Amino acid sequence: MYPYHVQRVQHLGPGDFAERLEFYRWLNGSCQLHRYILFTDEVQLNHDGVNNTHNFHVWADENPCATVESNFRLCFTVNVWCAVLDDQLIGPFILEGRLTGEANFGFLQEELPRILEDVPLNKRGHMYLQYDGAPHSSREIRNFLNYRFPGRWIGRGSPHHWPAKSPDLSPMDYCVWGWMKELVYSVKVVTQDALLCRVLNAADSIRNSQWKLQ
Secondary structure, eight states: OOOOOOOOOOOOHHHHHHHHHHHHHHHTTSSTTGGEEEEEEEEESSSOOOGGEEEEOOSSSSSOOOOOOOOSOOOOOEEEEEEETTTTTEEEEOEEEEEEEHHHHIIIIIIHHHHHGSHHHHHHHTTTEEEOOOTOHHHHHHHHHHSTTTOEETTTSSSSSOOSSGGGGGGIIIHHHHHHHHHTTOOOOOOOHHHHHHHHHHHHHHHTTTSSOO
């Protein structure tokens, strides 16, 4: 027998399965629909990365008293927005300040159209926007999305409900963020400018990779 670590997975309640099944059926209604969905998400990256000491081991004959440095006084974060459309990575875009509803509404109105200018017009005209059900999904934002993407957005209160607790359905959660963090934190980050540079370089590396995102 060998020791194995327990893996964390998202808890699903009885009602969650029906929502996921309904979404699957809608998505499978067209074999090409997934290629027209713009999967979006934001993440906050900090100075210290992710240090999970439970899953980190140092093998030695004697206790080496290994440590992981942490500096709570040197604290900075970067809010990053990215998206995936078909096999194309879009972004990153750095979101300044706190991720409030007002800031997010301004991003959708002013920045997102500019970011999508490089997407071919024929694909943009049939595109669905997947918008996560985060707390900054205000009524004002939902009204705007109904106007800007009539019948073509996916999220809370949308024409196509995004099933809760479903990170496995979005390539941002099950692929991009983990990939990007691995590249960003390959070497310890010591300044905010270095963190920003790492994010941009990581995005370029993912974009130019021979591996497809989907």
